[in-house]
Amino acid sequence: MAVSSRERVRAAAVKLFATKGFHGTGIRDLAQEAELSSASLYHYMGTKEDLLAEIMRTALNRLLAAAREATAGGGEPVQRLRTLVALHVLAHAAGPEETRVVDNEVDVLSPAAREPVVALRDTYERLWAAAIDDGVAAGVFRVEHPAVTRLALLEMCSGVARWYSPRGPLALDELAEHYAELASRALGCTSAPGVADLRRCREIVAKEWGVSV
Amino acid sequence: MAVSSRERVRAAAVKLFATKGFHGTGIRDLAQEAELSSASLYHYMGTKEDLLAEIMRTALNRLLAAAREATAGGGEPVQRLRTLVALHVLAHAAGPEETRVVDNEVDVLSPAAREPVVALRDTYERLWAAAIDDGVAAGVFRVEHPAVTRLALLEMCSGVARWYSPRGPLALDELAEHYAELASRALGCTSAPGVADLRRCREIVAKEWGVSV
Amino acid sequence: MAVSSRERVRAAAVKLFATKGFHGTGIRDLAQEAELSSASLYHYMGTKEDLLAEIMRTALNRLLAAAREATAGGGEPVQRLRTLVALHVLAHAAGPEETRVVDNEVDVLSPAAREPVVALRDTYERLWAAAIDDGVAAGVFRVEHPAVTRLALLEMCSGVARWYSPRGPLALDELAEHYAELASRALGCTSAPGVADLRRCREIVAKEWGVSV
Amino acid sequence: MAVSSRERVRAAAVKLFATKGFHGTGIRDLAQEAELSSASLYHYMGTKEDLLAEIMRTALNRLLAAAREATAGGGEPVQRLRTLVALHVLAHAAGPEETRVVDNEVDVLSPAAREPVVALRDTYERLWAAAIDDGVAAGVFRVEHPAVTRLALLEMCSGVARWYSPRGPLALDELAEHYAELASRALGCTSAPGVADLRRCREIVAKEWGVSV
DNA sequence: CATGAATGAGTATTCATTCAT
DNA sequence: GATGAATGAATACTCATTCAT
Numbered sequence: 001m002a003v004s005s006r007e008r009v010r011a012a013a014v015k016l017f018a019t020k021g022f023h024g025t026g027i028r029d030l031a032q033e034a035e036l037s038s039a040s041l042y043h044y045m046g047t048k049e050d051l052l053a054e055i056m057r058t059a060l061n062r063l064l065a066a067a068r069e070a071t072a073g074g075g076e077p078v079q080r081l082r083t084l085v086a087l088h089v090l091a092h093a094a095g096p097e098e099t100r101v102v103d104n105e106v107d108v109l110s111p112a113a114r115e116p117v118v119a120l121r122d123t124y125e126r127l128w129a130a131a132i133d134d135g136v137a138a139g140v141f142r143v144e145h146p147a148v149t150r151l152a153l154l155e156m157c158s159g160v161a162r163w164y165s166p167r168g169p170l171a172l173d174e175l176a177e178h179y180a181e182l183a184s185r186a187l188g189c190t191s192a193p194g195v196a197d198l199r200r201c202r203e204i205v206a207k208e209w210g211v212s213v
Numbered sequence: 214m215a216v217s218s219r220e221r222v223r224a225a226a227v228k229l230f231a232t233k234g235f236h237g238t239g240i241r242d243l244a245q246e247a248e249l250s251s252a253s254l255y256h257y258m259g260t261k262e263d264l265l266a267e268i269m270r271t272a273l274n275r276l277l278a279a280a281r282e283a284t285a286g287g288g289e290p291v292q293r294l295r296t297l298v299a300l301h302v303l304a305h306a307a308g309p310e311e312t313r314v315v316d317n318e319v320d321v322l323s324p325a326a327r328e329p330v331v332a333l334r335d336t337y338e339r340l341w342a343a344a345i346d347d348g349v350a351a352g353v354f355r356v357e358h359p360a361v362t363r364l365a366l367l368e369m370c371s372g373v374a375r376w377y378s379p380r381g382p383l384a385l386d387e388l389a390e391h392y393a394e395l396a397s398r399a400l401g402c403t404s405a406p407g408v409a410d411l412r413r414c415r416e417i418v419a420k421e422w423g424v425s426v
Numbered sequence: 427m428a429v430s431s432r433e434r435v436r437a438a439a440v441k442l443f444a445t446k447g448f449h450g451t452g453i454r455d456l457a458q459e460a461e462l463s464s465a466s467l468y469h470y471m472g473t474k475e476d477l478l479a480e481i482m483r484t485a486l487n488r489l490l491a492a493a494r495e496a497t498a499g500g501g502e503p504v505q506r507l508r509t510l511v512a513l514h515v516l517a518h519a520a521g522p523e524e525t526r527v528v529d530n531e532v533d534v535l536s537p538a539a540r541e542p543v544v545a546l547r548d549t550y551e552r553l554w555a556a557a558i559d560d561g562v563a564a565g566v567f568r569v570e571h572p573a574v575t576r577l578a579l580l581e582m583c584s585g586v587a588r589w590y591s592p593r594g595p596l597a598l599d600e601l602a603e604h605y606a607e608l609a610s611r612a613l614g615c616t617s618a619p620g621v622a623d624l625r626r627c628r629e630i631v632a633k634e635w636g637v638s639v
Numbered sequence: 640m641a642v643s644s645r646e647r648v649r650a651a652a653v654k655l656f657a658t659k660g661f662h663g664t665g666i667r668d669l670a671q672e673a674e675l676s677s678a679s680l681y682h683y684m685g686t687k688e689d690l691l692a693e694i695m696r697t698a699l700n701r702l703l704a705a706a707r708e709a710t711a712g713g714g715e716p717v718q719r720l721r722t723l724v725a726l727h728v729l730a731h732a733a734g735p736e737e738t739r740v741v742d743n744e745v746d747v748l749s750p751a752a753r754e755p756v757v758a759l760r761d762t763y764e765r766l767w768a769a770a771i772d773d774g775v776a777a778g779v780f781r782v783e784h785p786a787v788t789r790l791a792l793l794e795m796c797s798g799v800a801r802w803y804s805p806r807g808p809l810a811l812d813e814l815a816e817h818y819a820e821l822a823s824r825a826l827g828c829t830s831a832p833g834v835a836d837l838r839r840c841r842e843i844v845a846k847e848w849g850v851s852v
Numbered sequence: 853c854a855t856g857a858a859t860g861a862g863t864a865t866t867c868a869t870t871c872a873t
Numbered sequence: 874g875a876t877g878a879a880t881g882a883a884t885a886c887t888c889a890t891t892c893a894t
Contacts, residue, residue, distance in 0.1 A: 005857080023236035024321060027885055037859050039887080048885070104317060108237060145391055148383060152395055155372025156365045163364055170361060178358055182365055182399040218874085240868055250876050252870080261868070431853090449662035450747060453889055463855050465891080474889070530743060534663060571817055574809060577802055578795045578821055585794025596787060604784055608791055612821040644878080666864055676880050678866080687864070 008034040009044045013051050018097035022052055022105045052105060053113040059098040060120035063091055066204045067127050070197065077135030078189055079196050084128055085183045086176035086195045088157045090205045093172055096161035103158050128154065135187065142188030153183050173198065221247040222257045226264050231310035235265055235318045265318060266326040272311045273333035275421045276304055280340050283414055290348030291402055292409050297341055298396045299389035299408045301370045303418045306385055307426050309374035316371055341367065348400065355401030366396050385426055386411065434460040435470045439477050444523035448478055448531045478531060479539040485524045486546035489517055492630045493553050496623065503561030504615055505622050510554055511609045512602035512621045514583045516631045519598055522587035529584055554580065561613065568614030579609050599624065647673040648683045652690050657736035661691055661744045691744060692752040698737040699759035701847045702730055706766050709840055716774030717828055718835050723767055724822045725815035725834045727796045729844045732811055735800035742797055767793065774826065781827030792822050812837065 003011075012033035016025040027048060031038040045051040070087050071080050092099045106117060128150050135141035143149050157179055164175065180195045195201070206212055216224075225246035229238040240261060244251040258264040283300050284293050305312045319330060341363050348354035356362050370392055377388065393408045408414065415426045429437075438459035442451040453474060457464040471477040496513050497506050518525045532543060554576050561567035569575050583605055590601065606621045621627070632638055642650075651672035655664040666687060670677040684690040709726050710719050731738045745756060767789050774780035782788050796818055803814065819834045834840065845851055 019320065021234060021236055021321070023234055026883080028883090038885090039860075040858050042886070043857060107232070108234070144394075145383065145387075148388070148391060149395065151376055152369045152372065152392065155375065156369035159365065159368025159372075162368065170358065174358075175361070178361060179365065181357075182362065185401060186395040186399045188398060239866075241866085251868085252877075253875050255869075256874065445746070447660060447662055447747070449660055452887080454887090464889085465855050465857090466853075468890075469853070533658065534660070570820075571809065571813075574814070574817060575821065578798065578818065581798025581801065582791045582795035585791065585798070588794065589790055596784065600784075601787070604787060605791065607783075608788065608825040611827060612825045614824060665862085667862095677864090678881075679879050681865070682878060 005034070005036060005040070006044045009036065009041060009051075010055065013045075014055055014097045014101060017052060017055070017105060018100045022048075022101075022108045049109065049113060052101070053109055053117065055098060056102050056106070056109075056117045057120065059095070059102050060117065060124065062208045063088075063099075064120060064124045064127075066091060066208045067124060070201055070204055071127065071131075076140075077131050077138055078140050078184065078191055081128070081131040081135060081141075081187070082180040082184060082195045083197055083201060084131055085153070085157055085180045086198055087201045087205065088154075089160050089176045089179045090172060090201055091209065092158055092161040093164045093166070093175060094205050094209045094211050096164060099158065099161045103161070125150065125154065132187065135189070140189055140191065143186070149187065153186065156182070173202070176201070218247070218249060218253070219257045222249070222254060222264070223268065226258075227268055227310045227314060230265060230268070230318060231313045235261075235314075235321045262322065262326060265314070266322055266330065268311065269315050269319070269322075269330045270333065272308070272315050273330065273337065276301075276312075277333060277337045277340075279304065279417045279421045280337060282417055283410065284340065284344070289353075290344050290351055291353050291397065291404055294341070294344040294348060294354075294400070295393040295397060295408045296410055296414060297344055298366070298370055298393045299411055300414045300418065301367075302373050302389045302392045303385060303414055303426060304422065305371055305374040306377045306379075306388060307418050307422045307424050309377060312371065312374045316374065338363065338367065345400065348402070353402055353404065356399070362400065366399065369395070386415070389414070431460070431462060431466070432470045435462070435467060435477075436481065439471075440481055440523045440527060443478060443481070443531060444526045448474075448527075448534045475535065475539060478527070479535055479543065481524065482528050482532070482535075482543045483546065485521070485528050486543065486550065488634045489514075489525075490546060490550045490553075492517065492634045493550060496627050496630055497553065497557075502566075503557050503564055504566050504610065504617055507554070507557040507561060507567075507613070508606040508610060508621045509623055509627060510557060511579070511583055511606045512624055513627045513631065514580075515586050515602045515605045516598060516627055517635065518584055518587040519590045519592075519601060520631050520635045520637050522590060525584065525587045529587070551576065551580065558613065561615070566615055566617065569612070575613065579612065582608070599628070602627070644673070644675060644679070645683045648675065648680060648690070649694065652684075653694055653736045653740060656691060656694070656744060657739045661687070661740075661747045688748065688752060691740070692748055692756065694737060695741050695745070695748075695756045696759065698734070698741050699756065699763065702727075702738075703759060703763045703766075705730065705843045705847045706763060708843055709836065710766065710770075715779075716770050716777055717779050717823065717830055720767070720770040720774060720780075720826070721819040721823060721834045722836055722840060723770055724792070724796055724819045725837055726840045726844065727793075728799050728815045728818045729811060729840055730848065731797055731800040732803045732805070732814060733844050733848045733850050735803060738797065738800045742800070764789070764793065771826065774828070779828055779830065782825070788826065792825065795821070812841070815840070 009030065012030050013025075016029055016033055020029070027038050027041060030048075031041050034041065066087055067084060070083050074080070102117075102121075106114060106121075109117060129147070132141060132143075132146050132150055136143065136146055160175070160179070166172075170178070176198060177193075177195055181193050184191075184193065222243065225243050226238075229242055229246055233242070240251050240254060244254050247254065280297060280300055283296050287293070315330075315334075319327060319334075322330060342360070345354060345356075345359050345363055349356065349359055373388070373392070379385075383391070389411060390406075390408055394406050397404075397406065418424075419426045435456065438456050439451075442455055442459055446455070453464050453467065457467050460467065493510060493513055496509050500506070528543075528547075532540060535543060555573070558567060558569075558572050558576055562569065562572055586601070586605070592598075596604070602624060603619075603621055607619050610617075610619065648669065651669050652664075655668055655672055659668070666677050666680060669687075670680050673680065706723060706726055709722050713719070741756075741760075745753060748756060768786070771780060771782075771785050771789055775782065775785055799814070799818070805811075809817070815837060816832070816834055820832045823830075823832065
């Protein structure tokens with residue numbers, strides 16, 4: 001089952017933008033990685049910036065869709081937040097390169113290209129904000145600065161993409177559970193640990209990211 | 214009291230490397246920001262990479278020195294960890310640009326230049342590891358994966374440099390206290406909140422970073 | 427009656443070479459204008475230069491044939507010259523794009539491709555030279571430097587292609603008459619004005635250029 | 640007396656833009672002609688388009704200044720027009736390359752760069768229009784379509800830059816006189832021939848264009 | 853007849869760096 | 874100290890053209 005050139009270009013860009021940065025990645029690097037001439041690259045992309053923006057939008061759409069699907073039924077805030085954390089961690093561990101690109105290279109986009117990316121990220125973060133706010137309102141979270149705490153937890157979870165290796169001692173399941181627990185504790189939550197629908201999160205990530213988790 | 218050209222070059226590099234990235238910053242950008250000709254720049258620096266490496270080493274040495282000074286007397290693990298967290302947050306909020314450079318641009322260094330930087334960072338992280346391990350050993354921290362947790366907390370705290378603005382609603386003191394609390398909770402610590410030597414942390418940061426905190 | 431692809435390519439080339447120049451027109455511009463893929467273009471042309479050369483030869487052949495037909499019976503020099511002027515002006519106003527290509531892009535041709543184009547132009551200009559020389563010999567033209575004057579008049583008449591618009595105040599007939607008069611006067615001719623066979627000139631141009639004049 | 644690099648770049652551009660066209664001239668061609676590396680070129684110019692626009696503005700300013708100086712005192716319309724023609728011809732014969740650039744490459748400029756160029760050209764042409772209109776009003780010119788005639792004469796005179804060679808049989812003086820005569824006749828003027836201040840025109844051209852005429 | 857894919861050579865422009873003054 | 878001049882190598886991107894399908 002051959003991989004199309006188009007897919008090879010995208011994969012090359014994700015890999016190189018993640019490891020060397022957008023400005024550190026030359027068009028020639030992309031071409032070499034995609035096993036194409038640098039001129040041929042332009043059959044499959046617009047400008048280098050277009051390619052970056054498209055990767056970001058795709059990645060964020062994927063994450064947003066996954067998060068919405070995983071928290072579809074609403075449910076109580078604690079489980080919703082844990083689900084969001086687990087999903088975020090699974091996604092960042094399953095697709096660390098594309099999430100690093102999203103996290104690190106937003107500023108290189110021109111305003112026009114950045115706008116929809118930031119909008120997607122904001123929409124996604126509002127899912128977290130809602131879960132936290134609901135939990136605080138319900139009295140199950142006890143935290144002084146919910147907005148700051150949201151940022152702190154997001155940074156904590158996104159960091160996974162910077163260091164996690166599947167060859168390390170922790171399985172993905174354990175990692176997700178652990179982070180859900182760290183987040184719950186940080187939010188002052190005392191209820192029993194665990195992520196109720198961890199299996200479903202894994203299925204969603206497996207489906208959306210096309211990898212076995 | 215005039216600012217020396219050498220200092221202007223360094224300040225320009227910190228600012229631009231932080232906002233545009235190393236590869237996104239040209240020698241001419243640096244020259245313009247430092248109000249020097251691009252040729253004159255080379256009186257004050259070696260190569261562009263030398264400049265980056267020097268900034269990183271300086272920043273990490275500063276952070277390490279500050280952390281050592283703040284936790285000098287040893288003390289009990291909970292307070293040590295809280296002190297480390299508070300200091301880290303204060304430093305990242307007080308010098309967000311230089312810490313972002315350290316956090317984001319390590320990979321652009323050549324192996325030879327990267328080695329001492331990574332060594333410094335490892336040394337610094339060992340202070341955190343020791344505090345956490347001591348706390349676990351003492352039974353005041355209850356956490357399943359201490360090493361992973363250390364990484365999670367470090368990422369959470371470093372993230373401050375990515376979003377904190379002094380014009381926001383939180384004062385630095387509150388921010389540091391809040392993060393210390395989040396970290397303590399995540400570590401399963403139930404003792405009374407607070408950072409015993411927060412004032413001293415602020416003094417150290419003020420001294421090392423040359424800013425009023 | 428559908429326009430063939432071949433004709434669309436030629437028309438696109440004439441339009442774009444005239445407005446953007448040969449070097450300013452890309453193969454992709456041609457393809458877009460002709461509503462064909464750039465690869466398909468090559469079913470209807472050789473190289474880009476071949477296309478240009480063919481356009482020039484066709485245009486010059488047309489102009490030459492028209493001039494020969496219009497001045498067929500010989501006739502007296504004044505009327506011959508006036509006929510040539512009127513025809514030249516009508517042709518340049520009726521097909522400004524193709525004549526601009528001929529006038530402006532000769533130098534981009536390789537020597538091999540340029541040779542027949544220059545030969546055609548020279549043959550055409552000899553018709554003018556003969557009319558002028560005959561008029562001078564007959565004493566109806568009084569001009570000091572006939573060769574220079576020929577060039578001056580040709581440039582004057584060709585310039586029509588650079589500015590004439592059918593939406594302007596002058597009808598083609600008047601324009602042709604006016605230029606014939608200007609040329610006659612410049613040649614020191616005092617005979618009565620007018621172009622005897624203007625109607626025939628218009629018919630020739632209408633036939634050769636395929637437009638209603 | 641060394642020629643500065645800056646001047647060499649300009650001279651190279653004038654020569655090459657005139658002979659090969661703007662789009663037909665590569666930055667490498669310019670560099671070779673100017674005996675500089677292509678990178679060094681950029682010490683002396685902005686973009687290639689900037690260079691073109693600057694050449695055009697300079698050339699038109701020169702022509703306009705010369706025309707204003709030559710026709711300063713006003714004077715009667717016939718002599719004014721003859722002076723304008725003679726000056727135009729001298730200028731186009733003395734600096735054929737720069738005038739060809741002005742005449743042929745206006746359309747490659749972006750709107751922003753074209754605007755001042757067109758404005759200068761319009762201002763210059765108004766000097767011709769005024770002379771012609773004054774002559775018509777005074778009854779010394781008898782011509783039906785003064786505006787069209789102005790364009791015809793301008794094209795005729797500008798054409799000189801396309802074919803005149805100082806190695807040809809005509810001296811510049813004779814050429815200028817001849818064109819003044821052609822123009823006068825075309826305008827239906829019967830007064831005695833000649834250009835009253837031809838010597839002054841030559842001095843002005845010699846001064847402005849820096850060549851001996 | 854038509855075209856998507858492909859590319860080597862080319863485009864204008866910028867790069868970090870050196871050096872004579 | 875400071876910099877204008879200079880450049881080889883690199884940048885992102887486009888060129889005209891070919892060919893398998």
